[in-house]
Every structure is written in C-alpha cells, then in structure tokens.
Amino acid sequence: MIVLISPAKTIDLTLNFNTQVFTEPVFVEETSRLVRRLKKLSVKKLGEIMKINAKLSKLNADRYKGWDLPETIEKQAVAIFKGEVYNGLKAWELSEDTLLYAQDHLRILSGLYGILRPLDRIKPYRLEMGTQLSSKSLYAFWGKKISLELKTAFSNENTVLINLASNEYFKSIQPTVLKQRIVSPVFKDLKNGEYKVITVYSKKARGLMTRFILENKIEDPEELISFNSDGYYFNESMSTPDMPVFTRDRF
Numbered sequence: 445m446i447v448l449i450s451p452a453k454t455i456d457l458t459l460n461f462n463t464q465v466f467t468e469p470v471f472v473e474e475t476s477r478l479v480r481r482l483k484k485l486s487v488k489k490l491g492e493i494m495k496i497n498a499k500l501s502k503l504n505a506d507r508y509k510g511w512d513l514p515e516t517i518e519k520q521a522v523a524i525f526k527g528e529v530y531n532g533l534k535a536w537e538l539s540e541d542t543l544l545y546a547q548d549h550l551r552i553l554s555g556l557y558g559i560l561r562p563l564d565r566i567k568p569y570r571l572e573m574g575t576q577l578s579s580k581s582l583y584a585f586w587g588k589k590i591s592l593e594l595k596t597a598f599s600n601e602n603t604v605l606i607n608l609a610s611n612e613y614f615k616s617i618q619p620t621v622l623k624q625r626i627v628s629p630v631f632k633d634l635k636n637g638e639y640k641v642i643t644v645y646s647k648k649a650r651g652l653m654t655r656f657i658l659e660n661k662i663e664d665p666e667e668l669i670s671f672n673s674d675g676y677y678f679n680e681s682m683s684t685p686d687m688p689v690f691t692r693d694r695f
Contacts, residue, residue, distance in 0.1 A: 445606060445657070445663050446549055446550075446598060446603060446604075447550045447551070447608060447654050447657055448553065448605060448606065448608060448609045448614070449533075449550070449551075449650065449651070450610045450613040451525050451552055451555075452526055452527030453570060455524055455525065455526065455570070456524065457524065460536065461522075461536055462536075462543060463520075463543045465520075466518075466520060466564075466565045467547070467565065469564045469565070470593055471559070471593070475558070478571070478585070479508055479556075481577055481578070482577075486505075487505045490504060490505050494570065494571070496570070500570070504570050507567070507568055507570075517568060519565075519566065519567075520562065520565065520566075521552055521554075521560040521562055521563070521564045521565075522543070522550075522552070522562035523536070524568065528651065529647050529651040532647070532651020532654070533651035533655050534651075534655060535655075538658065543562060543563065547562055548597070549658065550654065550658065553590065553616060553617075554573075555572050555573040555582050556569050558586055558590050558593065559594060573613050574612050582616075583615060583616055588621050590617065591616075591617055591621040594622060595622055595623075595624070604665045605622065605624050605626045605627070606629070606653075608628075608629065608650040608654055625686070627668070627688065629653060629687070629688050629689075630687055630688070630690070631645065631646045631649035631653075631689075631690050631691075631692075632682075633645050634691065634693045639679075639682070648674070649676055649690065652673040653671055653690075656671050656673060669688060671690060674692070676691065676692045677691065678690055679691040
C-alpha cells in the first residue's frame, strides 16, 4: 500500500527527527530546470504567478536566486513542511523504524520536485502545483513523469494507492498510467445537522490517517475502517469500497 499526500505552503526549519538518513530526490534535473526559470522572474512577477504578498515574494525570490549556494539549508521532505496535514501526521514523533517504513510507503507530491520520498533531501521552497509558468502549467511540465515514477513504488499489481492528497495535487496523477486501485478516504464533520467536508479539519484528518497507516504498517485497505482518531469513525452507510467516509459528530 502506498499513501499519497500533498506538501504544505508553510516551511518549518526548526524540527528535529529520529533519523539522520537522507536520500536524493528522483527528478533533480527537472527541478533544476524549474529553478532556472524561477530565478529569472522579478519579485513582482513571482508574486503575481504565485498569488502571494510582497514579503513572501521576496523570500521566495531570494531562495531561488541562492539555490546553488553551498550554505543553502537542506532538510528531509517530511521534516520541512508545516500545515494541517503535517500537524496530524506529527512525523517528528515517529520512530526511526516508522520513518524508514514510510520511505517505502509514503509519497509527497510537489510542484517543484514532482514527487518525494519522506527522507529525500530538499531545500526550502514554495511552488504550488496549480502555478502557471509562462504558457505552460506545472501539470503539463510534469506530464506522465510523476505517475510513472509513482508506479515504481508498487510492489505488484495488487498494491493499492491511498489518496490523501488534495484535489490540486492529485490532478498531477494519471490513473490510466498508474493502473492501480485507488482508494480515496473522505472526512466529514457534523455541522448544522449535516455532514460536510470542512477543509481545515479534513486536512488534519488526512495527516492523522497517514500516521495511523504508517505506525500500524497497514497493507490491506480494508483495515482502514478501524481508523478512529480525533473523534472520527468509519461511516459504513456513506461509504463505497474506494471512497470510505469517516465522520465526526463533534469538533
């Protein structure tokens, strides 16, 4: 079973992890090509295409311009992102054994790096998958590459992909290339008498489920129904085999 999650917009360089293992990203050349493009953009232009304020534009422009400097900070992919998914995952609490298991069973999608293993060495950056660079979108830039690389993580044709990524990032996956079963859990909270997907809570729940899968080394998607973290429980009446729904009555 392979779990797929999104990165986060916010970067945290302060966290310490229970392993010193570093690996190298797969798409080094493609990342370098994107960085060369980004280096050419002015602070204003970078802000426009990323839809971010002047302060963040300057920060990221400086990051790209100093990309190849020897003192550039590098961190493991799972150790650098800060957001609701990662607040649920709490990877800094995971044992080295679980982190090494995650290396084979967890993948992080990325606008700049394409796809990452948890312990891949990366630099601080911001580049969302939905960003339009010149006349070409990042979806077009990556094409089939991400799906073909993801496919190499599957041990056999019966290995299942657990999609816990956002819609923006999952659009970079081409299921017809992957040719694997995809299970996409959904998390809903009771609000005004109706179960709804509330984005901020759903993001954290995706991180909680990722942690649940990794810590318990779950290989069978049928075992996902035992997930009951933070008040969520499996709602059989709302579920289908490839879209299990987990609901919470209080948040």
